[in-house]
Amino acid sequence: MVIKSKRSWELSEAAATPEAVYMNRRQWLKAAGFTGLGLGAALAGPGFLASSALAAIGGYPFARNEAYTLDRAITDEEEATTYTNFYEFGSSKNIWKKTRKMKSDPWTVTIDGMVEAEMTLDATDLVDRIGGTEERLYRHRCVEAWSMAVPWSGVPLANLVKFARPAAGAKYLRMETFMDPVVAPGQKQSWYPWPYVEGLTIDEATNELAFLATGIYGKPLPNQNGAPIRLVTPWKYGFKSIKSIVRFTFTDERPVSFWEQLAGNEYGFWANVNPGIPHPRWPQRTERLLGTGQRVPTQMYNGYGEQVAEMYAALGITDPRELYY
């Protein structure tokens, strides 16, 4: 449902799915008799019931795209969902319980800036409209030198870019996390430049690897992993993968990311994984595989050079530091 449309609203290619085959989640719920108290009761019930009910609603699990393979075991689900970075809820890794206060459904997302028509719509409807749901196995490398490998569910970010129909002059996609200090007490810490912001060039945003995740381990994202929609850019350090997005802005100005604004000498705009560029506090040659006690060498572009190296070569970047800062 389009709640607000600043300019004339036209159906894009992706949105022009015939009504007969297009059913958003709420319509589906209604059709399946899940609306009202019944579902509320199911969701309030024991964890098992809640997660299986949620999985059924969103059509999970999504079919896996076998093009993306791992060179390591999938990280234990409990590790990946209880050891998380989400500074809005505190700087500790153990904040997952605190994120329960966040209400991630319904969730309003705005697409604005240099686009044909600015719009505000529900996250579920956005994903339905942009289409292309699938599951992908990706490595994830945090700049703090821990890493994981997880199955994400979601849609290619390129599909959102196509759906938004940016103007030819748009060069960057800026993304923003929700702002609500009552729900997220970390946002009361005024020395941080809230809200969390991240940015990509349009080339990066339309690279085949850039992914908008709505789920993990075949189920909708738990709040702590960035529900209901978060970015995943596996060739970049984890801080680029902004969680719980409320705004996508197309712009011709390079966005200043949250961490870049805080400490540009430690966190660059590009932030491509590069074992040769040491971070002032964490050596980057190796990484700790979450939940295993194992340490393995870190790879250039986190092992995704095949998909992204050409993009940077085309920019004529020769100094590897420029791929990080």
Ligand SMILES: Nc1nc2c(c(=O)[nH]1)N[C@H]1C(S)=C(S)[C@@H](COP(=O)(O)O)O[C@H]1N2
């Ligand atoms: N809004 C927001 N997004 C964020 C962060 C954050 O603190 N706030 N942390 C980032 C960092 S540093 C990493 S490593 C990943 C962690 O994702 P995960 O907790 O799902 O593993 O989220 C990134 N996205």
Ligand SMILES: [Mo]
């Ligand atoms: Mo990170």
